[in-house]
Amino acid sequence: MFHWLEKRPFFFAVGVFLVIAFAGLIEILPNFAEAARPVEGLRPYTVLELAGKEIYKKDNCIACHSQLIRPFKAETDRYGQYSLSGEYAYDRPFLWGSKRTGPDLHRVGNYRTTEWHENHMLNPPAVVPGSIMPAYKHMFTNKADIETAYAEAVTVKNVFNTPYGDDIQPGKEAFEKHFKSVVLPEAQKIAADMKNQDVKDAVAKGEIPEIVAMIAYLNSLGDSRYAAKK
Amino acid sequence: MNALIGKALAFAAVLIVATIVVVKQMNIDLSDPINLLTMIGAIAIAVLSAGVSAKYISQMKTDTASGELAEENWDGIGEYKNELPAGWAYSFLGTIIWALWYWQFGYPVNAYSQIGEWNQETKEYNQKFEAMHKNADKATLQQMGESIYLVQCAPCHGTTGDGNNGQAQDFTKRMAKDQVLAVINNGQNQLGYPMGAMPPGMASGKDAEDIAAYVAGGMKGEQPAAFAACASCHGADGKGNGGMAPNIAEYDATLMNHTLQNGKKGIIGRMPAFKTTITPIQEKALTEYIQSLSN
Numbered sequence: 169m170f171h172w173l174e175k176r177p178f179f180f181a182v183g184v185f186l187v188i189a190f191a192g193l194i195e196i197l198p199n200f201a202e203a204a205r206p207v208e209g210l211r212p213y214t215v216l217e218l219a220g221k222e223i224y225k226k227d228n229c230i231a232c233h234s235q236l237i238r239p240f241k242a243e244t245d246r247y248g249q250y251s252l253s254g255e256y257a258y259d260r261p262f263l264w265g266s267k268r269t270g271p272d273l274h275r276v277g278n279y280r281t282t283e284w285h286e287n288h289m290l291n292p293p294a295v296v297p298g299s300i301m302p303a304y305k306h307m308f309t310n311k312a313d314i315e316t317a318y319a320e321a322v323t324v325k326n327v328f329n330t331p332y333g334d335d336i337q338p339g340k341e342a343f344e345k346h347f348k349s350v351v352l353p354e355a356q357k358i359a360a361d362m363k364n365q366d367v368k369d370a371v372a373k374g375e376i377p378e379i380v381a382m383i384a385y386l387n388s389l390g391d392s393r394y395a396a397k398k
Numbered sequence: 399m400n401a402l403i404g405k406a407l408a409f410a411a412v413l414i415v416a417t418i419v420v421v422k423q424m425n426i427d428l429s430d431p432i433n434l435l436t437m438i439g440a441i442a443i444a445v446l447s448a449g450v451s452a453k454y455i456s457q458m459k460t461d462t463a464s465g466e467l468a469e470e471n472w473d474g475i476g477e478y479k480n481e482l483p484a485g486w487a488y489s490f491l492g493t494i495i496w497a498l499w500y501w502q503f504g505y506p507v508n509a510y511s512q513i514g515e516w517n518q519e520t521k522e523y524n525q526k527f528e529a530m531h532k533n534a535d536k537a538t539l540q541q542m543g544e545s546i547y548l549v550q551c552a553p554c555h556g557t558t559g560d561g562n563n564g565q566a567q568d569f570t571k572r573m574a575k576d577q578v579l580a581v582i583n584n585g586q587n588q589l590g591y592p593m594g595a596m597p598p599g600m601a602s603g604k605d606a607e608d609i610a611a612y613v614a615g616g617m618k619g620e621q622p623a624a625f626a627a628c629a630s631c632h633g634a635d636g637k638g639n640g641g642m643a644p645n646i647a648e649y650d651a652t653l654m655n656h657t658l659q660n661g662k663k664g665i666i667g668r669m670p671a672f673k674t675t676i677t678p679i680q681e682k683a684l685t686e687y688i689q690s691l692s693n
Contacts, residue, residue: 175470239516241523246549248675250516279675283667284554287565295562296553361668 206257209394212321212330213258213385215346216354216376219317220385223378224263227304234265235274235389248275248390258330270301277390282361285383290364304379308367312381314351318343355380358387402459406452413444524677531679536686543687546680550672559691566666569691571616572648578610580665586644588663589656593631593643600627617647649692654685 173180213221224230237243239250251274256262280288287294290308292301322338324330335346352371358380359371367377417440421428428434465478482490500509531538548557556562559569568574583606587595601609605624612622617636628636631643638645641652658681661671676684 171468171470239512241516241519244516244520245675250513279550279670279672280553281668281670283565295565297557 203253207254220381232269236264275390307378410448539683539686543683575614
């Protein structure tokens with residue numbers, strides 16, 4: 169019946185490609201588009217949180233910590249509600265990770281606090297006996313790169329239409345205004361809960377140590393990024 | 399043909415002898431049925447592979463092609479016209495019928511989903527858990543409380559419950575002196591008790607010191623006169639007037655409930671709320687365990 173087609177291998181190959189490509193498009197694309205949309209009520213990361221996310225990447229937290237809670241009872245008991253793909257809509261890139269030497273962090277903001285992270289980053293085994301996580305003392309002295317984080321926010325706002333407010337605009341002037349009115353107060357709030365005097369002094373001077381940005385990011389993982397749930 | 403069968407038998411024999419030699423060499427205990435079965439399996443595989451290869455090798459040597467050739471050929475290589483085997487045809491029809499059912503009724507209601515499996519598993523487990531521990535005795539609750547404590551609470555409060563060098567509330571006693579003073583000076587309104595907010599400055603100076611020392615000392619000895627200011631809400635015994643205000647003498651069930659539901663920020667730091675993570679039975683167990691730490 170199809171000998172006329174089988175005799176023409178090139179057009180046969182083209183036909184096979186078209187059929188499979190069409191099936192793939194109508195099956196995969198709608199689901200993909202639906203799942204990639206942000207979950208209702210999800211807000212994008214603030215600039216300070218973005219700076220923390222950069223430190224998370226830079227210090228390679230992803231090598232030991234995942235950010236994806238699978239729908240298994242054992243996992244939801246320990247880490248909370250399973251993850252949805254729309255929750256990563258503002259993660260560029262997402263930091264799912266594939267190795268759990270330490271626990272999952274996708275909802276760590278729901279059950280850990282600023283004070284805890286401060287103690288833990290200074291000396292993990294003192295907080296969690298037997299922990300093999302190294303100390304991250306340099307975060308208390310290194311300064312966070314807020315400029316790059318701000319540039320990232322401007323970029324994703326312009327390129328991907330991420331819903332940032334009007335105060336995220338290109339230019340040094342807009343950055344300084346945003347830094348003074350939004351980033352610094354957010355950092356001050358976190359520093360107020362911390363004990364380390366050097367960090368408090370730095371924030372009072374208008375500098376932001378990495379640990380502050382890092383804690384802002386870790387606290388944002390969980391319900392605090394949902395306007396509706398709060 | 400006969401030579402081939404001879405070779406196949408020889409090959410199988412070599413494999414069988416090799417298997418037996420290995421079993422003897424490694425001193426494998428054949429009275430264990432698993433080991434015995436494994437050895438029989440190895441021998442069966444040896445015999446089968448020898449037999450199957452002999453069959454196909456002989457087929458390649460003797461078989462000739464038959465049937466009607468299709469019209470076209472590719473560089474002299476032709477193709478026979480073969481009917482679709484009946485089994486294939488029926489399974490093909492079967493998949494078409496299944497696809498119709500799946501499109502019309504199967505998807506999404508009867509389709510598999512990971513989330514659906516999670517829902518079902520969690521629901522079944524929770525029902526079983528509720529039924530099993532509805533009337534749990536004290537020992538069971540305490541044991542359950544300890545495991546929950548080690549997972550959810552120990553990261554801050556320490557594995558022994560002593561607050562891990564002042565990083566969190568110390569469960570071996572109810573309150574320390576500086577905690578009582580901080581509450582008196584700053585007030586407190588985070589736990590959602592019916593009595594409402596406690597205003598700052600209910601007592602001051604030496605009165606506050608006396609109250610703090612008395613409460614931190616476990617409410618023993620003579621009650622300072624200034625405690626009257628506290629007693630109006632917290633009760634003369636400090637036990638919170640039957641759940642109207644926080645119990646400042648011991649960890650009771652209402653205090654546990656209000657703290658887990660609301661979380662709290664005190665002078666030590668902030669504790670997040672645990673309202674979605676801990677079920678009522680688990681809360682009861684946790685209360686039982688935390689009470690056992692201060693006794």
